[in-house]
Amino acid sequence: MSEQVLEKLIKKVAKLPGLGPRSSRRVVLHLLKDKETLLLPLIEDMNNVANNIKKCVECGNLDENDICQICKNSSRNQTLLCVVETVADLWALERSNVYNGKYHILGGVLSAIDGINPDQLNIDSLEKRLESNMFTEVIVAISATLDGQTTAHYLAERLGKFDIKITRLAHGLPVGGELDFLDDGTIAQALKARNLL
């Protein structure tokens, strides 16, 4: 009976990505140091998120409204659609502040190992958007992993029926990256796609 309530929370927190039993104990004890200023406000914020945040019916982004701020924003480029795996990827692109078009969240990548097939990704809704909207280019911004590349090729094939340019992110040397630490594949791609200085 004793530590059950506490143990249960610690076990749940330990399952969060990036945390384990030790860090979970640390987090929970930290929250209990001062319930009023730490634990209760966190619960309140979580409740707010649970009650107010939903998926945008257009793109799949998370927002307080049915249609997210990005989809609503008429000052963004309405002809560009960027396909990303997750909301985290959308946020990463938004933070970089260089893309001004719309997004479509795929919800993952195809994976034989994890049993993810095309039906489990938001590809039907992507096709519907391409049919009814005036997009002129789809940028496939998917991870350069094996599964990601497979998904990108699958998308390119499936979207081929639309008269829309399909592009992908460039491969190459990360900014600030050292050649010495780069894998052969990236070096090869960076060499192939070299530009005039």
Add this chain to the structure above:
Amino acid sequence: MSEQVLEKLIKKVAKLPGLGPRSSRRVVLHLLKDKETLLLPLIEDMNNVANNIKKCVECGNLDENDICQICKNSSRNQTLLCVVETVADLWALERSNVYNGKYHILGGVLSAIDGINPDQLNIDSLEKRLESNMFTEVIVAISATLDGQTTAHYLAERLGKFDIKITRLAHGLPVGGELDFLDDGTIAQALKARNLL
């Protein structure tokens, strides 16, 4: 307006010990992957903890009752009292399964830098327990840091008026530890306290 609710939660989670903005985003997005099975149960467990967990009035441990399971347990050794800094330390000792006495949580260590003086530690309540109980030994199980050692010496002095043996944890080579990686202080202490094989 858009991401405020979400941003607020992410910022709060990022301030938890061991987490930062990136891991916080990851955790929050993970929780939002499936509200029903991830976020809502976590909120419920947190609420349970917030509503049910309190400090034991005797020792300072966290429990669902005013007197914790350890203080209540009459089969534990009632003559041994182990003084620890935090609940985490108490848990660590309990996990090791070698101590069967009672505990007293000090709530920290003396620190000139952080401005922690004796009044901010649970020393008065410790003295009261020593007056009214039948403890024969106080084990000071405080970190072997500078502040910890200072606190231990302060405690030894202040508790000198009681006719009670005051001991501290042994210093030495950690089990599984390699000599090569050990600091000089520990090696010196381990040599001094060497035992017959």
